[in-house]
Amino acid sequence: MEPRAHHVIIGLFTVLAVSAALVFALWLGKSSADREWAYYQIGFDHPISGLSEGNPVLYSGVPVGEVLELTLDPANPSHVRVLVRVDKEVPIRKDTHAGLILANITGSMSVQFRGGTSESPVLEGNRNNPPLITADPSAFSSLLTNGEALIEKTEILLTNANNLFSEKNLENMASILENTRSATDSLLAQRAELLALMEQFDAAGVRAEEAAIKVSSVSDNANAILLEKVTPVLSSMDRALSTLQPALARLDNLTRNNEGALDAGLQGLGELTPAIRELRSALRNLNQFATRLEANPAGTLLGGSNIKEVEQ
Incomplete structure (x- = not known):
């Protein structure tokens, strides 16, 4: 009797479970049929691998619909059109963004809406003419x-x-x-010769440095001589010539103005002639000295060798 009672209880429990499942399915179907849907078409300009029909549609992470259809854009087959339906009570606005997110670790993708301000108008999702929403680039697709x-x-x-x-x-x-x-072996074999050559280069550099120092010293000495001895002499000669020039000018004016008196007084010409001759001699000597000084300042001032011209 007890085994039959157990079978009856098990059978009754099974019938009740199946009935509850049928009632839940009917309620769920009725609830889905009673809901009002808005339809939108989302355009993707990149591959959407992992997205398929029936995948959920989310709004800020909350399920609000599902994917109905995936088609290629007739004008550009590299673009994809995805038809989705969303609960009509969820406002999809013109500034609402759409994109793909990773649903699970298997690579399945979901469509997600986000954003949208209350000032933006609501898009009317008609089934026969769904509005097109351009999807944002997917970070996951870009990564792939x-x-x-x-x-x-x-x-x-x-x-x-x-x-x-x-x-x-x-x-x-x-x-x-x-x-x-x-x-490398050849260089190592000639290491002694290379070292000797480097030493010669070093010695030549030292000698060149010493020669440069000597030349610099001679140049400094010559410059000092020119500054200390030649320059003052030239300055003195310039002052002497400057002083002599007015005297010669006055003498020229005097002779020009007294030309008649000089012609009349020929008796005084004999006394004036030696003085003029000496003045001309002095001017000639001064001119020769200036010429030698200009040609060889150091030799003239320091008493260099005197070279006499030989008359031919």
Whole structure:
């Protein structure tokens, strides 16, 4: 009797569980059918791998709908159009942003709406003519795209590395290293000669430095002589010539003004002639001294060798 009662209880529990599941499914279907939906089309200009029909649509992380259809843009097959439905009570505005987010670690993606201000008008999501919302770039998709590009570049780098370390290049590198080693051994063998040559260069540099010091000293001495002895003499001669010039001018005026008296007094010409001759001699000597001083200042002032001209 007891085994039959147990079977009856188990059967009754199973019937009740199935009935509850059917009632829940009917309620859920009725609730879904009773809800009002707004339809939107989201445009993606990049791949949307991981997104499929039935994936949830979120608004700031809260489920508000689902993905209905995925199609390619007829004008540009590289773009994707995703038709979604959203609870009509959720306001989707013109400044609302849409994008993809990672749903789980398996790579499944979800559509998510975010943003939208109360001042922006609400988009009317008609099923027959759903408004188009341009999706924002997906960080995850960009990461996948950049990862693929990085993998391609890594593959190219590895290929170039393999080409670099080919057998021919390795032989060339070995030959270069062998030549470098031979050149190094040759330099080491001639180390004594190189050291002697460097010492000679060092000694030549020292001598050149000493010669430069001597030349600088001679130049300083010559400059000092010119400044201390020649310059004062030239200044004195310039002052003497400046003083003599007015006297010669007065003498010229005197002779010009008294030309008649000089012609009349020929008896005084004999006394004036020696004085004029001496003055001319003095001027001639002064002119010769100035010429020698200009040609050889140091020799003239310091008493250099006197060179006499030989009359021909």
